[in-house]
Amino acid sequence: MSKRKDKRIKKLKKQRIWPSVVGLIIIMILLTVIMAVAMAVGCVDIVQRKFVESSNESVKIAQLYEKYNDNNSESINDSVKTYVDMSGEIEKVGVLNSQGEKVWASGEFRPAIDNISEFDMLQIDKNYNVRVLVEEDLDGILVYENDKITISDNVFEKIEKVITVDEATFFSDSETNVLTRVKLWMVVSVGELEVFVLNDIKILSRDLFMLIVSSMLFLLLIVVFCIYYVVSFVSVLVNIRRTNKIIYTDMITGGDNWLHFVRSGTHLLKKNRKGKYNYAMLHLKMRKYRSFCTCFGVKEGEELIERFYGVLRKGLNKKETVAHHENAEFGLLVTYIDEQQLNMRIQELENALDAVIPAMKLYFAVGVYKITAGEMDVDQLYNNAVIACELLGEEAENKTAFFDVEMNKQKLWERRVEDDMDKALANKEFKVYLQPKINATQEQLAGAEALVRWAHPAEGFIPPNKFIPIFEKNGFILKLDDYMLEEISRQQAQWIAQGRKVVPISVNVSRAHFTREDLAEHISSIVDKYQVPHNVIELELTESAFFDDKAVLLNTVKKLRDAGFIVSMDDFGAGYSSLNSLKELQIDVLKIDADFFRGAEAQERGMLIVSEVIDLAKKLNMKIVAEGIESREQVDFLVEQECDLIQGYFYAKPMPIYEFIQRYHSE
Numbered sequence: 001m002s003k004r005k006d007k008r009i010k011k012l013k014k015q016r017i018w019p020s021v022v023g024l025i026i027i028m029i030l031l032t033v034i035m036a037v038a039m040a041v042g043c044v045d046i047v048q049r050k051f052v053e054s055s056n057e058s059v060k061i062a063q064l065y066e067k068y069n070d071n072n073s074e075s076i077n078d079s080v081k082t083y084v085d086m087s088g089e090i091e092k093v094g095v096l097n098s099q100g101e102k103v104w105a106s107g108e109f110r111p112a113i114d115n116i117s118e119f120d121m122l123q124i125d126k127n128y129n130v131r132v133l134v135e136e137d138l139d140g141i142l143v144y145e146n147d148k149i150t151i152s153d154n155v156f157e158k159i160e161k162v163i164t165v166d167e168a169t170f171f172s173d174s175e176t177n178v179l180t181r182v183k184l185w186m187v188v189s190v191g192e193l194e195v196f197v198l199n200d201i202k203i204l205s206r207d208l209f210m211l212i213v214s215s216m217l218f219l220l221l222i223v224v225f226c227i228y229y230v231v232s233f234v235s236v237l238v239n240i241r242r243t244n245k246i247i248y249t250d251m252i253t254g255g256d257n258w259l260h261f262v263r264s265g266t267h268l269l270k271k272n273r274k275g276k277y278n279y280a281m282l283h284l285k286m287r288k289y290r291s292f293c294t295c296f297g298v299k300e301g302e303e304l305i306e307r308f309y310g311v312l313r314k315g316l317n318k319k320e321t322v323a324h325h326e327n328a329e330f331g332l333l334v335t336y337i338d339e340q341q342l343n344m345r346i347q348e349l350e351n352a353l354d355a356v357i358p359a360m361k362l363y364f365a366v367g368v369y370k371i372t373a374g375e376m377d378v379d380q381l382y383n384n385a386v387i388a389c390e391l392l393g394e395e396a397e398n399k400t401a402f403f404d405v406e407m408n409k410q411k412l413w414e415r416r417v418e419d420d421m422d423k424a425l426a427n428k429e430f431k432v433y434l435q436p437k438i439n440a441t442q443e444q445l446a447g448a449e450a451l452v453r454w455a456h457p458a459e460g461f462i463p464p465n466k467f468i469p470i471f472e473k474n475g476f477i478l479k480l481d482d483y484m485l486e487e488i489s490r491q492q493a494q495w496i497a498q499g500r501k502v503v504p505i506s507v508n509v510s511r512a513h514f515t516r517e518d519l520a521e522h523i524s525s526i527v528d529k530y531q532v533p534h535n536v537i538e539l540e541l542t543e544s545a546f547f548d549d550k551a552v553l554l555n556t557v558k559k560l561r562d563a564g565f566i567v568s569m570d571d572f573g574a575g576y577s578s579l580n581s582l583k584e585l586q587i588d589v590l591k592i593d594a595d596f597f598r599g600a601e602a603q604e605r606g607m608l609i610v611s612e613v614i615d616l617a618k619k620l621n622m623k624i625v626a627e628g629i630e631s632r633e634q635v636d637f638l639v640e641q642e643c644d645l646i647q648g649y650f651y652a653k654p655m656p657i658y659e660f661i662q663r664y665h666s667e
C-alpha cells in the first residue's frame with residue numbers, strides 16, 4: 001500500500017476521542033468553577049443582606065430608645081423588650097453614656113469591651129452611624145470598608161463551608177436550622193449616648209433555600225451535560241467501530257476486503273518472522289467469470305463470488321486469511337507442509353468451489369508464491385502469485401503455477417517493452433531486415449521476407465521473439481506491421497524508380513489484423529501511397545489465423561488476391577496443421593515451417609510429410625517455400641521434391657537493407 005493511501009486510511013480511522021474527553025473535562029471544570037463562584041457570591045450576598053438587616057434593626061432600636069427616653073425606663077424597657085423578643089436576631093440591648101457608664105439595659109448587659117475590636121463606621125442610615133464590635137474569636141468574619149461590606153478570606157472559607165450542599169441537606173433540627181451564626185455588637189450613637197445592640201446573625205437554611213435550589217438546578221445541568229457527553233462519547237466509539245467495519249468490508253462478499261487482507265496478512269507474516277510455518281500466497285481466480293456473468297447476469301455472478309468466499313473462508317484455519325480482490329479473484333495466505341501437500345490443499349479448495357454449482361463444471365487457475373520467512377509486503381507477494389497465474393494461459397482447465405524469479409523478469413521486461421514501444425516507433429528504432437528466398441533449382445534470388453529488429457538505445461539489438469508476442473498481446477503489432485508494410489512499399493518504390501530488378505518481398509501480417517473487415521482495403525491504401533504494383537508485395541498470414549473468424553479470413557484473402565497481392569500461409573505445420581484448411585483457402589504460397597527440418601529423429605518422418613505436403617500444394621496450384629533451411633542435404637532433398645523457394649541460413653541470414661543491396665543488386 002502506498003504511504004499516502006496508508007496515511008489517508010489511518011486518518012479516516014483516527015479515533016477522535018480525545019477532543020470529547022478534553023471537552024468533557026473542560027466543561028466540567030468550567031461548570032464547577034461557575035457553580036462555586038455563584039454559590040460564593042450568593043452566600044456573600046446573603047451575609048451582606050443579613051448584616052445590613054441587622055444594622056437597620058440596631059438603628060431602629062436606637063430610634064426606639066431615643067423616642068421613649070423621656071418617659072420612664074419601664075416603658076423603654078417594655079418597648080425595646082417587645083422589639084427584642086419579636087426580633088430573632090437581637091439578643092441584648094444596652095445604652096452607655098460618653099463615660100462608658102451603663103445608662104440603661106434591656107436585661108443583663110455586659111459588653112465585653114476589653115475583648116472587643118472596633119471597626120470603622122458604617123453609614124447604614126443617613127442619620128446614624130453604626131460601629132460594629134466583634135469579639136476576638138470572631139474577628140475577621142465581617143469587614144466593612146468605604147461604606148461597603150466586604151468579606152475577608154476567612155469568611156470566604158467559612159461561607160464555602162456553609163453552602164456545601166451536603167451540609168444544607170444534612171442540616172439538623174437540633175441546630176434550629178442554623179447553618180452558621182455570627183454574634184456581634186453594633187453600636188449606634190444617639191446624641192451623647194451609645195446604644196449597644198448584640199446581634200445574633202444567623203444564616204438559616206431557609207436563607208439558603210433559593211441558593212440551594214439554583215445550585216441543585218445547576219448540578220442537574222452538569223449531570224445532564226455529563227450524560228450528554230457520555231452518550232456522544234459512546235456514539236463516537238460506535239461510529240469508529242462502524243467506520244472500521246466499512247473500511248474493512250468487501251462490498252461483494254460482505255466479508256473482509258483487500259485492505260483487511262493486507263493488514264491481517266502482514267500481521268500473520270510478522271508473527272511468523274522466524275519461519276515457524278511455511279506460508280504461501282495464492283492468487284485464485286475463476287476462469288471465464290465474465291462469460292458466466294454474460295450468461296446468468298452480473299448479480300448472479302456476484303452471488304457466486306460471495307459463496308466462493310464462504311467456501312474459501314471455511315477451508316482456512318486461524319493462521320490463514322483470505323479476501324476477495326476483484327472480479328472473480330481471491331487472495332489467500334495459507335500455511336503448508338510441502339509442495340505436494342500444498343497442491344492437494346489447492347485441489348481440495350478447487351473441488352469445494354466447483355461444488356458450489358453442482359450442475360456446472362467450473363474452472364480455476366491458481367498462482368502460487370512460496371513466501372520466504374521475513375517477506376511481509378503482502379501486495380508484492382500477491383503480485384508474484386498473480387504473475388505466476390498469468391503465465392498459465394487461458395485454457396479452461398484447472399491449473400496451478402508456482403512463481404519463479406524468471407517470471408518476474410519476464411513481467412518486468414514486458415513492462416519495459418510497453419513503456420518504450422511508442423517512442424521506438426516514432427524514433428525509427430524498428431529496423432527492417434531482409435532474408436532472401438532462393439529459387440531452389442537456379443539458386444537465384446526469387447524473393448525476400450521482411451523481418452523486424454529493434455535497435456533499442458539501451459538494450460541493444462532485440463530479436464523479434466522478445467517483443468512480437470508482447471505486441472500481439474497489447475495490440476501494438478497492428479502499428480508495427482503497418483510500419484513494416486510502409487517501409488517495404490517505400491523501398492520497392494525506390495528500387496523500381498532506380499530501375500533495379502525487384503523481387504516480391506513479404507511482410508508478416510499478424511493474426512490480430514483479422515478482426516478488421518476492411519483489412520484488404522487498409523493494406524491496399526498503404527501500398528498505393530507509394531504506387532507500387534501489388535504483385536511485388538507478399539503477405540504472410542500465420543496459420544493460426546485460420547482458427548479465428550473463418551468468414552472474415554476467407555473474404556480478406558480473396559480480396560487481397562483479387563487486388564493482386566501475393567498471399568502466403570506462414571509456418572504451415574507448426575501448430576494445428578490442417579490439410580483441410582489448404583483446400584478451403586485459395587492462397588498463392590505455402591511456407592513449410594522450419595520445425596519439419598529440425599531434430600534427427602523427426603527428420604525422416606518430417607521429410608515424408610514434407611513431400612506429401614508439397615505434393616498436395618502442387619495439386620492445389622500453390623508455390624512452396626521451405627523455411628529454416630540450414631544444410632546442403634536439406635536443399636538437395638527439397639530440390640528433389642520440386643520445392644520452389646528456399647529460405648534459410650544455408651543461403652543467408654536476415655540482413656539490413658544496405659547489405660541486401662550489396663549482395664543481390666550487384667548480381
Ligand code: C2E
Nearest residue numbers: 451452464468484508509510628629630647648649650654
Ligand atoms: P517467421 O515469420 O517464421 O520468420 C522466420 C524466422 O526464422 C525468422 O526469425 C528468421 O530469422 C528465422 N530463420 C530463417 N532461416 C533460419 C534458419 O535457417 N535457421 C534458424 N534457426 N532460423 C531461421 P526472426 O527474424 O527472429 O523472427 C521470428 C518471428 O517473429 C517471425 O517468424 C515472425 O513470426 C515474427 N516477426 C518478425 N518480424 C515481424 C513483423 O514485422 N511482423 C510480425 N507480425 N511478425 C514478425
Ligand code: CA
Nearest residue numbers: 449508540570
Ligand atoms: Ca514469416
Ligand code: CA
Nearest residue numbers: 570571591627
Ligand atoms: Ca515462418
